[in-house]
Amino acid sequence: MSDSLSPGGLSAIKTLAARLNEERRAQLDIIAQLNDRTVTEEIRLANDAWIAKSKSGPAIKQRAAAVRAEIEREAATKRSAIEAIFEVPTSAARSTPRQDGLGGASVFMP
Structure with missing residues (x-):
């Protein structure tokens, strides 16, 4: 598959086989010829x-509505x-100890 710019360079045209x-194919060739157009x-x-x-x-x-709704659900899940992951801790959360999962030691969030 190759890409090229359309006349005027507005958008890429992709080749499709x-x-x-x-x-x-013979019918398509004849129809194109009768219409004075190319097969393309x-x-x-x-x-x-x-x-x-x-x-x-x-x-x-x-x-399309169902697919759009599914896309929105997936986006909401990823956004959450x-x-x-990147939630900024509040001041109360900073002073609250949490378990780090390594032998039960408590650590404080900076």
């Missing part, structure tokens, strides 16, 4: 149409973990 049987342009147009159709479907919208 698609495996087509000989009959399908025909594939892009078909892809754009498929994405537009898919985005408007209720099933994919429901799935980071806060627990």
Whole structure:
């Protein structure tokens, strides 16, 4: 897969290989020729149409909402973990002894 800048340098274009049987490829070649476009342009147009159709479907919208909710749950869990690791101790916590897990010795948080 290779990357290149689109005309105008606005965004990277990624190369995607698609495996087509000989009959399908021949049909695509003829359609491109009849439309005075390249095969790449025909594939892009078909892809754009498929994405537009898919985005408007209720099933994919429901799935997207579920995925978004899962992402938010995972982010909240990670955020809580980071806060627990790097939490700044309060003045009361600094003077409170805690067990260090090494033979029961108490240590004070600095």
